[in-house]
Amino acid sequence: MTSFSSPNVVVERPAGDIAVVRVAGEVDMVTAPGLESRVVELLGERPRLLVIDLTEVRFFSSAGLAVLALAHRAADARTQLRVVANDTAVLRPLELTGLTEDLSILPDLTAAIAG
Numbered sequence: 694m695t696s697f698s699s700p701n702v703v704v705e706r707p708a709g710d711i712a713v714v715r716v717a718g719e720v721d722m723v724t725a726p727g728l729e730s731r732v733v734e735l736l737g738e739r740p741r742l743l744v745i746d747l748t749e750v751r752f753f754s755s756a757g758l759a760v761l762a763l764a765h766r767a768a769d770a771r772t773q774l775r776v777v778a779n780d781t782a783v784l785r786p787l788e789l790t791g792l793t794e795d796l797s798i799l800p801d802l803t804a805a806i807a808g
Contacts, residue, residue: 717749720757
């Protein structure tokens, strides 16, 4: 398993065709560009599954919502996108904006990888 990190984003590859982006801390206008860059890079690699794990996020702003919306639009038929979220800090903004209707949101990483 290889991994790369930036201040609040770590990429893991539990299998060759699965990429997991683990995000921690705050996703705001300062940190969201780093997350977006990593997500766009991974989508370009066309993994079978891209999981964005937000379970360690304690603040999730509109900049983070924009990254998820971009990922949803950019994922093609070859790449399934799943989001892991189980805290109101992330779930509430997703619900308020209606992204829960568009995204596959699961409560834990195991469920997200299993599908």
